[in-house]
Amino acid sequence: MRYRRTDLVDRAVGVLDEVGVDALSMRHLAADAGVQPSALYHHFANKQALLDAVADRILELGRRGTEIVTWESELRLICAELRDAMLAHRDGAVLISRVHALGGGAQEPERRMRDALLRAGAEEALARVGARTLLHFVLGHVGQEQARGAGAGSPGERDDFALGLGLVLEGLAVSVRGSGTATFAPRYSR
Numbered sequence: 001m002r003y004r005r006t007d008l009v010d011r012a013v014g015v016l017d018e019v020g021v022d023a024l025s026m027r028h029l030a031a032d033a034g035v036q037p038s039a040l041y042h043h044f045a046n047k048q049a050l051l052d053a054v055a056d057r058i059l060e061l062g063r064r065g066t067e068i069v070t071w072e073s074e075l076r077l078i079c080a081e082l083r084d085a086m087l088a089h090r091d092g093a094v095l096i097s098r099v100h101a102l103g104g105g106a107q108e109p110e111r112r113m114r115d116a117l118l119r120a121g122a123e124e125a126l127a128r129v130g131a132r133t134l135l136h137f138v139l140g141h142v143g144q145e146q147a148r149g150a151g152a153g154s155p156g157e158r159d160d161f162a163l164g165l166g167l168v169l170e171g172l173a174v175s176v177r178g179s180g181t182a183t184f185a186p187r188y189s190r
Contacts, residue, residue: 003033005043009053016054021091052105055096058085059108071120072169075113079138079165082109086142093143110135122176130172137168
């Protein structure tokens with residue numbers, strides 16, 4: 001049986017949920033799909049390409065269709081989508097963090113955050129750092145939720161996430177309002 005790339009990626013998401021990110025391999029996916037591992041190399045150059053595709057698919061599955069009115073609401077939605085997408089899958093935060101750090105996949109949320117900040121009037125440096133800060137907040141929060149296992153995604157975790165996200169967004173709002181009048185300069189330096 002021949003599989004399309006999208007079919008294999010969806011199967012790989014299922015394998016991820018069964019065995020976790022460290023056990024997700026070309027060999028494991030091939031066994032699950034009933035094909036030889038060499039057949040997968042037609043679709044994925046290597047394991048990292050497979051992980052990139054799985055991370056992007058998880059993010060795609062987590063997208064919500066909605067009309068956004070303000071840049072703050074857009075950022076809040078992107079962060080909530082990212083959180084929910086990662087929590088929906090075993091080791092979701094580990095996978096997305098690894099793939100994003102290597103620059104292959106999972107780049108869309110940060111790009112969308114940066115674009116929202118630019119539309120709000122932030123200078124390029126503020127938009128870049130603000131987007132990265134939001135991304136790291138979400139990745140770190142969900143990583144800890146998943147590492148703790150029991151209780152992850154509980155109302156208390158959601159409340160903590162919402163409060164922390166609000167704090168970061170409030171700081172960004174102050175910086176965005178100030179970025180039109182002066183060059184963005186971080187207050188912290190090494």
